[in-house]
Each structure stands twice: as structure tokens, then as C-alpha cells.
Amino acid sequence: xxxxxxxxxxxxxxxxxxxxxxxxxxxxxxxxxxxxxxxxxxxxxxxxxxxxxxxxxxxxxxxxxxxxxxxxxxxxxxxxxxxxxxxxxxxxxxxxxxxxxxxxxxxxxxxxxxxxxxxxxxxxxxxxxxxxxxxxxxxxxxxxxxxxxxxxxxxxxxxxxxxxxxxxxxxxxxxxxxxxxxxxxxxxxxxxxxxxxxxxxxxxxxxxxxxxxxxxxxxxxxxxxxxxxxxxxxxxxxxxxxxxxxxxxxxxxxxxxxxxxxxxxxxxxxxxxxxxxxxxxxxxxxxxxxxxxxxxxxxxxxxxxx
Amino acid sequence: xxxxxxxxxxxxxxxxxxxxxxxxxxxxxxxxxxxxxxxxxxxxxxxxxxxxxxxxxxxxxxxxxxxxxxxxxxxxxxxxxxxxxxxxxxxxxxxxxxxxxxxxxxxxxxxxxxxxxxxxxxxxxxxxxxxxxxxxxxxxxxxxxxxxxxxxxxxxxxxxxxxxxxxxxxxxxxxxxxxxxxxxxxxxxxxxxxxxxxxxxxxxxxxxxxxxxxxxxxxxxxxxxxxxxxxxxxxxxxxxxxxxxxxxxxxxxxxxxxxx
Numbered sequence: 001x002x003x004x005x006x007x008x009x010x011x012x013x014x015x016x017x018x019x020x021x022x023x024x025x026x027x028x029x030x031x032x033x034x035x036x037x038x039x040x041x042x043x044x045x046x047x048x049x050x051x052x053x054x055x056x057x058x059x060x061x062x063x064x065x066x067x068x069x070x071x072x073x074x075x076x077x078x079x080x081x082x083x084x085x086x087x088x089x090x091x092x093x094x095x096x097x098x099x100x101x102x103x104x105x106x107x108x109x110x111x112x113x114x115x116x117x118x119x120x121x122x123x124x125x126x127x128x129x130x131x132x133x134x135x136x137x138x139x140x141x142x143x144x145x146x147x148x149x150x151x152x153x154x155x156x157x158x159x160x161x162x163x164x165x166x167x168x169x170x171x172x173x174x175x176x177x178x179x180x181x182x183x184x185x186x187x188x189x190x191x192x193x194x195x196x197x198x199x200x201x202x203x204x205x206x207x208x209x210x211x212x213x214x215x216x217x218x219x220x221x222x223x224x225x226x227x228x229x230x231x232x233x234x235x236x237x238x239x240x241x242x243x244x245x246x247x248x249x250x251x252x253x254x255x256x257x258x259x260x261x262x263x264x265x266x267x268x269x270x271x272x273x274x275x276x277x278x279x280x281x282x283x284x285x286x287x288x289x290x291x292x293x294x295x296x297x298x299x300x301x302x303x304x305x306x
Numbered sequence: 307x308x309x310x311x312x313x314x315x316x317x318x319x320x321x322x323x324x325x326x327x328x329x330x331x332x333x334x335x336x337x338x339x340x341x342x343x344x345x346x347x348x349x350x351x352x353x354x355x356x357x358x359x360x361x362x363x364x365x366x367x368x369x370x371x372x373x374x375x376x377x378x379x380x381x382x383x384x385x386x387x388x389x390x391x392x393x394x395x396x397x398x399x400x401x402x403x404x405x406x407x408x409x410x411x412x413x414x415x416x417x418x419x420x421x422x423x424x425x426x427x428x429x430x431x432x433x434x435x436x437x438x439x440x441x442x443x444x445x446x447x448x449x450x451x452x453x454x455x456x457x458x459x460x461x462x463x464x465x466x467x468x469x470x471x472x473x474x475x476x477x478x479x480x481x482x483x484x485x486x487x488x489x490x491x492x493x494x495x496x497x498x499x500x501x502x503x504x505x506x507x508x509x510x511x512x513x514x515x516x517x518x519x520x521x522x523x524x525x526x527x528x529x530x531x532x533x534x535x536x537x538x539x540x541x542x543x544x545x546x547x548x549x550x551x552x553x554x555x556x557x558x559x560x561x562x563x564x565x566x
Contacts, residue, residue: 023522023530025559032530044522044559052557056352057344059516060387061307070521075560083559195385197311200348202385264520 003274005039005288007256008182008233009156010093010118012039014274015246015288019237019260020045020097020120020160021070027086033263034090037271041090042258043080045097045122046113047131048105050076054127055204060193065212065239066261067191069127069205072099077112084115093117095158099131103148110149118155121145121180124162124187126209133162133187139174146178156181158235161222163215164190168222169229176232184235184258185222189215212261213239220252227253227293241265243276250291309346309385310334317380320364320440324408325376328362331386335361339416340393340509340539344517346385347374354514354534356412356484357389364440366408390517391538394507398479400426404493405445406466406485407433412509412538413484414441417448428452428478432466432485435459467492475500481542484509487564491551494542506542510550513557523559526550 003014017040023029024044033041053073060067074080087094096116100106110119123142125132135141142159150157159175161168163186172183188209193202201207219238226234236254240246241262249257262269281288313330320326337357345363346352351371358364367376394416401420405413410431421427427449433439436459445451452469453461462469466489483493483506490508497506512524512533519535526533527549553561
């Protein structure tokens with residue numbers, strides 16, 4: 001079954017995308033993930049200056065998912081440009097995840113990293129002071145940052161949203177108003193874990209963000225709400241580790257899905273999600289686009305009957 | 307996994323700059339030679355360390371985390387995650403071990419394990435000076451051992467790679483190497499010259515954050531292999547065209563030229 005999909009201004013051979021911050025430090029690693037079946041790859045979040053991130057432990061596998069506080073380690077856009085060039089040999093769209101403290105920084109990074117197939121604005125990292133979520137919880141800032149990057153590049157701009165807000169649709173609308181081509185939902189959920197032998201919080205940064213299976217229902221709900229509220233596509237991310245998870249996200253309204261922590265189980269996750277999706281569509285005699293937002297249509301249909 | 311609290315049973319001063327910590331990990335840490343653990347000095351940092359015993363690590367004081375570990379005493383605890391990565395693969399019945407400095411940590415248990423099952427073991431061990439010599443007894447018990455020191459204060463004067471000249475490398479079924487990157491690069495070059503890179507294994511060190519193959523901080527060029535998950539042990543022929551000896555990355559992901 002054909003899995004080619006148009007998502008957020010990009011054409012993908014299949015709807016699986018490597019999520020930001022996962023294996024995205026080097027171009028070679030991004031190429032490797034593409035060769036393992038990802039339809040597109042997102043880089044590590046890149047900023048203006050080199051950052052070393054938070055002290056370790058910076059990522060731990062928990063019983064229900066993963067907790068991390070990497071702290072946006074990145075070598076700066078100047079240094080990362082050579083990695084982006086390597087990644088572009090992958091043969092799939094390479095999306096540059098970028099962050100900054102304000103519109104000017106976002107713009108500087110986007111302009112300094114030419115050649116990306118799209119830019120994904122990180123306004124959602126929950127554990128880097130002055131960046132990420134600190135901007136992403138303010139609709140006015142999200143709109144301004146989106147508009148600034150849109151004005152600086154001529155490829156699609158995606159905005160990755162935080163679930164750590166009362167109403168994610170308000171932030172999604174702000175991104176849309178700023179000219180975003182898609183929103184990506186969700187980033188990690190604020191979380192913390194403590195070593196009960198010593199009382200020390202385990203993460204070097206004390207707290208961080210939760211990813212993996214534990215946050216999937218939160219992400220599905222966010223995607224569902226955004227699909228309803230927005231006119232631009234939604235890219236789903238959060239706890240996807242198999243084809244059934246992907247189907248669920250598509251039904252909630254995602255046009256494509258990003259996969260992050262599940263690479264822990266193996267890089268073949270991208271190919272296995274694609275194959276599972278393809279089998280599912282064949283079994284159901286459906287096309288991929290029939291799946292996108294299906295839950296909304298079912299609910300409306302049922303409501304109409306009453 | 308969360309870090310498991312492991313009590314320090316014994317601290318052994320190996321050299322002025324190297325200590326071994328034997329840990330109370332009975333029953334849960336079933337690492338094999340060449341695997342590593344993430345060692346958490348609480349409140350400071352967490353760093354990867356090769357297992358130098360089934361229940362022990364051997365640490366050189368190089369930075370903040372190891373400084374903090376050097377202040378710990380018997381009865382104190384460390385947080386341990388692991389074992390992680392793949393270990394050495396024992397190949398054949400006549401092996402050569404080439405050890406540089408504290409690169410001995412994953413190699414000494416390999417020498418012991420190999421000798422215990424009847425494999426013939428030869429060790430070339432290099433150190434900076436006589437006072438940095440450690441694990442000599444472990445190596446000598448396992449097999450024929452030749453030692454070099456950079457300043458000639460003990461054993462052969464010069465590099466461990468000098469010792470490779472006087473032996474017939476072709477008789478070994480497999481060659482195992484761990485040490486400073488510059489030394490490993492020279493060893494790999496010599497083995498490649500003898501067309502033996504495919505008969506060798508090297509244990510690499512790179513900046514690690516997650517330790518479980520997700521974050522990508524330890525990926526090496528040009529294939530994007532993860533040192534924490536696909537390594538830390540790699541076959542020599544895999545490394546021939548890699549970044550080994552040319553550059554490594556710091557915590558930000560920036561390429562740092564090693565010396566070429």
C-alpha cells in the first residue's frame with residue numbers, strides 16, 4: 001500500500017519521522033536513521049552558541065517511559081552546518097530543529113542553517129531556562145517567533161508545541177497566525193524522579209521531561225484538539241513505538257508521526273511502523289488519507305444519528 | 307533502569323592517579339568483559355566506566371566526577387546503571403591483548419576470563435611511568451606479559467606499539483586493544499599494515515549522555531554507530547575509515563581534532 005504523504009509542506013515517502021533531539025547530533029547518524037526507513041529526520045535542536053547541556057544523568061529509562069533533561073546541547077549553527085550537509089545525503093527531507101531566546105535568535109539560526117527541507121521551531125523544551133517552553137507557553141511570543149522565521153526562510157516552518165499548558169489550541173492558533181505550515185504535538189511532559197536510596201533527584205537538572213508510552217494518551221488528546229481547532233496539519237509525536245500507535249495518532253488527526261524514545265527498542269522501528277501501517281490499510285481497504293482525522297468523522301457521524 | 311545504589315566494599319589504590327572500587331553488586335550486575343556501567347556520583351555527574359571486575363570499576367582521576375569518586379570511602383555508595391554496550395567477543399585460542407594506561411580496565415578481566423577457559427594469552431601493556439603500572443599481577447597470571455613505560459622507568463623504554471615489532475602478530479587468532487585514542491590509532495595502523503584489522507577489536511571512548519542509544523551524543527562517523535549501544539567494542543576493520551584518531555566530539559557535539 002502506498003504510504004507517500006503530504007505533510008506540512010513536505011512530501012514524505014512514508015509518514016514516520018525521527019523526532020528532534022534523538023540521534024540528531026551528527027549528520028552520519030541522521031543518515032543512518034534514514035537508511036533504516038524513516039520518511040524524514042529532524043536534527044537535534046540547534047541554537048546560536050555552543051551549549052554543553054545539563055550534567056548527567058540526563059536521560060533515564062523508567063518503568064513507564066523515559067525521563068530526560070539534556071539541556072539543548074548543540075555545537076551552534078555555525079558548527080552544525082557541516083552535519084546538516086552530511087544529513088542531506090540521506091535522500092529524505094531533513095528538518096532542522098532550531099531554538100532561540102527571542103525572534104532575532106530564531107531568525108539568526110534559521111538563516112545560518114540554509115539547506116534544511118523545513119524548520120521545526122522548538123518552543124516546547126521543558127527544561128532549558130530562557131528557551132523552549134518559556135516562550136512556547138505565551139501565544140504572542142509563539143506567533144512572533146513563527147512569523148520571524150517564516151519571513152527568513154522559503155521552506156515550510158513547523159512549530160513544536162508543549163503540552164504543559166492549559167489550552168494547547170491557543171498556542172497552536174498562535175503558530176498558525178504566525179504563518180506556520182504545521183504544528184508538531186507534543187514535546188515532553190514536565191516530570192521528575194528521585195533516587196529513594198539517597199533522596200537525590202536523579203536528573204542532573206533535577207527535573208526534566210517525560211516521553212515514551214506514558215505520555216501517548218496525553219499526546220493523542222492534544223493532536224485531537226489541535227486537528228479540530230486548526231486549519232494547518234498536525235504532526236503527532238509522543239509515545240509512538242509501533243504501527244498501532246501510529247494509526248491511533250492518524251485517527252486523532254495527525255498527518256504524519258514523529259518517533260523518538262522508541263529508537264531505544266531498535267532503529268528498525270521506522271520500517272516496522274511503515275510496514276504495519278501498510279498491512280493495516282490493505283486489510284481495511286483504506287488509503288492513508290482516509291485515516292487522518294477519522295475519529296472526528298466517526299464522532300460527528302454518531303452525533304448526527306442521535 | 308534507574309541507577310541502583312551500590313555500596314563501595316573496597317577501594318584499592320592502584321597508582322597515584324588510579325583507584326579501583328569493588329562494589330556490592332552481587333546478584334544483579336552481570337556484566338561481561340568489555341561492557342560498561344554508567345556511574346553516578348550523586349550531585350556531581352554520571353560517567354561511563356568499563357567494568358574492570360564483575361563487580362568493580364577502575365577509575366583514573368581526570369575530571370569533576372572522578373575527583374568526587376576519589377573522595378569516596380568504603381561504605382559510601384555510587385549509583386550504577388548497566389551493564390551497557392556489547393563486550394569483547396572471544397575469538398580463537400591464542401589472543402593478544404594490547405593495553406595502554408587505564409585502558410587496562412576492560413582488558414584485565416578479558417585476559418582472566420580467556421586464561422580461565424584455556425585460551426593462550428599474551429599481553430603487551432604500556433604505561434607512562436613505573437608508578438603508573440597496575441594490573442601487572444593480573445596480566446602475568448593470565449599469560450606472557452611484556453611491559454613498556456614511556457620514560458623507561460620499568461620494562462621496555464618507549465611505547466607499547468614498539469613491543470608489537472618483536473612479535474609475530476600473525477600467530478594470534480584475535481587482537482584486543484584499549485587505551486588512549488592516539489595509541490589505539492597507531493595499533494590499528496600497524497594491524498592494518500599486516501592486513502589483520504579484521505582480526506582485532508577496539509574499545510572506544512566517546513562523550514556519553516544517555517548511555518542507552520537514544521540521545522546520539524556518542525555517535526561516530528561515517529556510519530553513525532553509537533559507541534554506547536553498537537559499541538563500545540568495535541572490530542578494527544569497522545574503524546579503519548572512521549573518525550578514530552582524527553576527531554571526537556565534545557559535550558556540545560562540536561568536532562574536536564585529536565592531533566592529525
